[in-house]
Amino acid sequence: MSIPIVNSIASWILKKRIHHMELFKKHPNEVQNELLLDLIYKAQNTEFGKTYGFDEINNYETFKERVPVQTYEDFEATFERCRQGEKNLIWPSPITMFAKSSGTTGAKSKFIPVSQESLEDCHYAASKDLLCMYLNNNPDSKLFTGKSLRLGGSKEIYQDKGTSYGDLSALLIHNMPFWASYSSTPGNSVSLMSDWETKMQAIVDETIKERVTSLAGVPSWMLVLLNDVLKTSGKTSIDEVWPDLEVYFHGGVSFEPYRNQYEQIIPSSKMKYYEIYNASEGFFAAQDLNNSKDLLLMLDYGIFFEFIPMSTYGTPKEKVIGLSEVEIDTNYAIVITTNSGLWRYKIGDTLRFTSLEPFRIRVTGRTKHHINAFGEELIIENAEAAVKKTAFELNCEVMEYTAAPVFMEGKKKGAHEWILEFKTPPESLSDFQICLDKNLQEINSDYEAKRYNNMTLDLLKIHQAKPKLFQNWLKQHNKLGGQHKIPRLSNNREHLEELLALNGN
Numbered sequence: 001m002s003i004p005i006v007n008s009i010a011s012w013i014l015k016k017r018i019h020h021m022e023l024f025k026k027h028p029n030e031v032q033n034e035l036l037l038d039l040i041y042k043a044q045n046t047e048f049g050k051t052y053g054f055d056e057i058n059n060y061e062t063f064k065e066r067v068p069v070q071t072y073e074d075f076e077a078t079f080e081r082c083r084q085g086e087k088n089l090i091w092p093s094p095i096t097m098f099a100k101s102s103g104t105t106g107a108k109s110k111f112i113p114v115s116q117e118s119l120e121d122c123h124y125a126a127s128k129d130l131l132c133m134y135l136n137n138n139p140d141s142k143l144f145t146g147k148s149l150r151l152g153g154s155k156e157i158y159q160d161k162g163t164s165y166g167d168l169s170a171l172l173i174h175n176m177p178f179w180a181s182y183s184s185t186p187g188n189s190v191s192l193m194s195d196w197e198t199k200m201q202a203i204v205d206e207t208i209k210e211r212v213t214s215l216a217g218v219p220s221w222m223l224v225l226l227n228d229v230l231k232t233s234g235k236t237s238i239d240e241v242w243p244d245l246e247v248y249f250h251g252g253v254s255f256e257p258y259r260n261q262y263e264q265i266i267p268s269s270k271m272k273y274y275e276i277y278n279a280s281e282g283f284f285a286a287q288d289l290n291n292s293k294d295l296l297l298m299l300d301y302g303i304f305f306e307f308i309p310m311s312t313y314g315t316p317k318e319k320v321i322g323l324s325e326v327e328i329d330t331n332y333a334i335v336i337t338t339n340s341g342l343w344r345y346k347i348g349d350t351l352r353f354t355s356l357e358p359f360r361i362r363v364t365g366r367t368k369h370h371i372n373a374f375g376e377e378l379i380i381e382n383a384e385a386a387v388k389k390t391a392f393e394l395n396c397e398v399m400e401y402t403a404a405p406v407f408m409e410g411k412k413k414g415a416h417e418w419i420l421e422f423k424t425p426p427e428s429l430s431d432f433q434i435c436l437d438k439n440l441q442e443i444n445s446d447y448e449a450k451r452y453n454n455m456t457l458d459l460l461k462i463h464q465a466k467p468k469l470f471q472n473w474l475k476q477h478n479k480l481g482g483q484h485k486i487p488r489l490s491n492n493r494e495h496l497e498e499l500l501a502l503n504g505n
Contacts, residue, residue: 017132021288024299025358029324033060036304039337047089048078048343060322069308069320069335069344072110079111082341085161090341091115097175098165099280111165112280118340122301123172126276126283129298130249133288134274138246143213146244147185151203151217151225152192168280185210196480204228212242218252219262220400220485224471226265238266251276253485254363254384257398260391261423277363281347282338285361294360299323302339307332310350313367320344328353331379333367350379369487373405374414374456376447378440380488386439387420393439394432397423400470402486404496406461415458419499421465433462469503476502 024031040063044054052066068074075090082095090113097119098111135141152169164171173191176184186206193199208229215222226238233241245266255275262273277285277295282303285295297305305323310331312318320335334349336342348368351361365380372378383403391398401420408414418436426432437460441448450456474480486495 017129018136020300021129021133021296025296028299028359029322031299032304032323035300035302036060036063036337039302039304039339042092042339043090043341045088046092046341048341052343064306064320067344069346070342071346075342075345079113082113083111083161083163083165085163090343091117091339093117095341096163097171098163099168099171100165101168101280110280112168113340113342114168114171114280115340117302118282118338119172119175121339122282122303123168123278124176125301126278126286126298130274130276130286133286133296134247134272137288137290138272141246142244143246144183146211146213146242147183148214148216149186149203149207149210149212150184150191151215151222168278185212200225200228201232204232208233208241210242211244213244213246215245215248215250217250218485219250219255219258220253222248222250223258223261226262230265239268246270247272247274249274249276251278254380256384256388257400260397261399277361279347279349281336281342281345282340284334284336288360294354294362297359297361299359304337306335306337306344308335308346310367323359326353326356326359328356331364352381365489366487368491369489371403371405371416371489371491373407373491374450376444376450376457378416378444378447378489382440382444382447383488386436386443389439389443390432390436393435394426395424396426396432399423400465400486402470402488402490402495402499403460404490404493406458413454413458414456415460417461417463417493417496419463419465419469419496419503419505421467421469425464429462429464433460436460436462463500463503463505465499466503469499473499473502 037058040049040054040057043049049055057063057066078089079098082089083098087094093115095113095115097114099114101110101112131143135143150173152167152173158165166174170192173188186203190199190202190206193202203225229238229241230236235241238245245268248262248271250273255273272290275287275293275295276283283298283301284303285297287294288296299305306320307323307326308318308320310333313333326332329352331350331352334347334351336345336347338345346367348366350364350367352364354360354362362381370377370379387398387401399421401418403416403418406415406417437451440460441451447457470486471480473486486499490496
């Protein structure tokens with residue numbers, strides 16, 4: 001069968017999904033409520049379902065009253081029992097796969113249950129939908145005339161007590177349906193290699209000869225790979241290596257700090273960038289329009305969504321609301337109930353809605369990754385915007401950064417302390433310091449109030465990182481590759497102190 005015919009057939013099949021998306025766009029609350037009742041019905045005879053009387057729950061309000069909001073720590077003992085082979089605890093079908101995650105950089109491993117339903121009806125369904133939306137927006141696409149270069153995690157699949165665990169990306173690749181495996185590169189033997197540095201060169205060697213039309217992976221590590229491709233090939237741009245490349249599907253970290261670098265090494269005018277929002281717990285949202293920063297919340301993947309306004313998060317007045325109550329431009333923590341047996345589970349991410357018809361979002365950060373030591377409420381979205389604006393104004397490029405508070409001591413005032421790794425450093429680090437502080441004040445009124453006349457916060461401190469400092473830190477902690485990264489912001493100084501020491505400060 002010729003390539004044009006394959007391309008036409010694949011496009012036709014994927015576009016059939018569009019009318020299903022239109023359904024949850026037009027009737028979001030009905031779709032979500034029906035999904036919730038279906039999850040409750042299926043799990044009523046599980047241990048969890050019996051504990052909370054699922055057989056008597058027939059609406060959201062009762063569910064909300066009976067089932068408490070949970071954290072990983074609340075579920076940890078039950079998840080461990082699942083890993084040891086016990087059945088029917090949180091979900092009726094056997095759960096034999098667990099996505100191993102350390103959250104972001106914590107030493108403690110988490111094991112998130114991944115059911116067969118979640119694998120098929122959430123993660124793989126999302127992969128098809130992402131292609132569907134892209135093809136619907138780009139009818140002249142030649143995506144299927146080549147392959148997708150996937151850059152997944154570096155962990156192998158481990159077997160234990162009849163269950164397996166590994167990076168989510170490793171689980172997805174290991175269980176990948178034939179249609180996805182056929183259209184992807186590199187092959188599984190390279191994709192699942194455990195040594196990240198060896199694996200990167202192996203990916204380059206295998207994919208450099210392929211006809212690559214799309215990329216998929218975390219921006220920070222994909223950028224490392226693409227620069228390795230240029231180094232190995234001797235070319236000056238990725239267009240010269242893969243002239244048919246047309247789209248990069250990215251997620252895991254904000255793309256904005258890397259956008260300029262991507263545009264430099266992929267100067268093609270046809271290149272598009274599509275953001276996704278997925279995690280070990282599920283696939284939540286995807287960009288559904290060209291040249292957009294907003295993500296469509298996917299409401300029919302077996303995930304029921306609830307939200308906690310961050311203004312009440314962690315307080316005695318903490319309030320949990322359903323989708324029908326959310327408002328635009330309010331920062332929310334996400335609570336999910338899923339077809340993997342996660343019930344009213346806090347995943348630790350924050351978002352804000354940019355549209356209610358349909359429900360579109362932007363990810364704003366993590367509940368734990370912000371700085372609020374002095375009431376300044378600095379979130380990752382603020383930091384990303386300020387760094388990008390500062391870099392533009394001073395004609396420099398920032399690759400990585402992290403920031404933490406300098407706590408008050410005696411008469412010493414508080415401040416924020418930053419360490420940044422530049423691709424192109426500014427002419428003056430002090431100019432960058434002053435400009436970044438100014439832009440943070442313009443973006444965040446709480447930070448501005450605390451900086452007023454240096455009453456609470458002094459001018460931020462700043463350090464320039466040595467080349468590859470962040471990568472070397474991750475290597476020291478055995479966290480190279482995948483979705484591992486150092487938090488952009490932290491309310492404690494643990495990571496910052498380690499980086500400063502490694503940097504020689």
